[in-house]
Amino acid sequence: MILDDIVKRTTKRVALMPAEFPEESSRKRVSLTNAIQNRDGGNAVIAEIKCTSPSRGIIRRNVDMPVMAGALVKGSCVALSILTEPYFFGGTGQDIARVKTAVGVPVLRKDFIIDERQIGETRALGADAILLIAAVLKDRLPAFVERARDFDLEPLVEVHSAGELESALATETELVGINNRNLATMTIDRSVIRTLSGKVRETGRLIVSESGMRSAEDIREMKSYCDAFLIGSSIMAHDQPRKKLEEFVCA
Secondary structure (H helix, E strand, O other), rough: OHHHHHHHHHHHHOOOOOOOOOOOOOOOOOOHHHHHHOOOOOOEEEEEOOOOOOOOOOOOOOOOHHHHHHHHHHOOOOEEEEEHHHHHHHOOOHHHHHHHOOOOEEEEEEEEEEOOOHHHHHHHOOOEEEEHHHHHHHHHHHHEEEEEEEEEEEEEEEEEHHHHHHHHHHOOOOOEEEEEEEEOOOOOOOHHHHHHHHHHHHHOEEEEEEEEOOOHHHHHHHHHHOOOEOOHHHHHHOOOOOHHHHHHHOO
């Protein structure tokens, strides 16, 4: 399975990391939760900058990260998601640092977090929030959510099944990402968010819909089930990423 391959690669990458990372002294976190709740009209879209993916291959070449980030902020995204996994998604942690110098919106680090050292690294890179995948962390999820909060990072906990959602809701996370993509098969099924969103609503937490949004019609169909959308490939593959983002925001 592709997820197993990614985790194996990540394990090798993490083995080379230092035990601790210095905290950025000038860092001041920008709240992703507040950005979603206080959006100024339109749909709340977290625009994801990524160059490649296992499901689509090369999405966009020669991306100037600060320039792209600036364009997407002008397109009214509420936050940016930065893919930092290098082997399958073509990212790097330094992309976060480059983006943070260019924009003021919250920045989410999206990677496959398997070791608490990555949480310290995420803070040092200047991110405001961190993706934690329930399918990857399993019974370690509560500890990683707590650790992220200790490091002043907002955790976005990603789930794809009822069991994973139960685990997520047992933590202190305020943000639940419902991924319509099955990470084992890489297939999309938007019925997942329809099935799981009600349980999250009962707790008053915010729902971020992940994967599978290709058009304004998709947004209109799904927006009653979530508070925000995390969209990457559809934006980055478009000839005019800002224009495509605006289409989603205004749907």
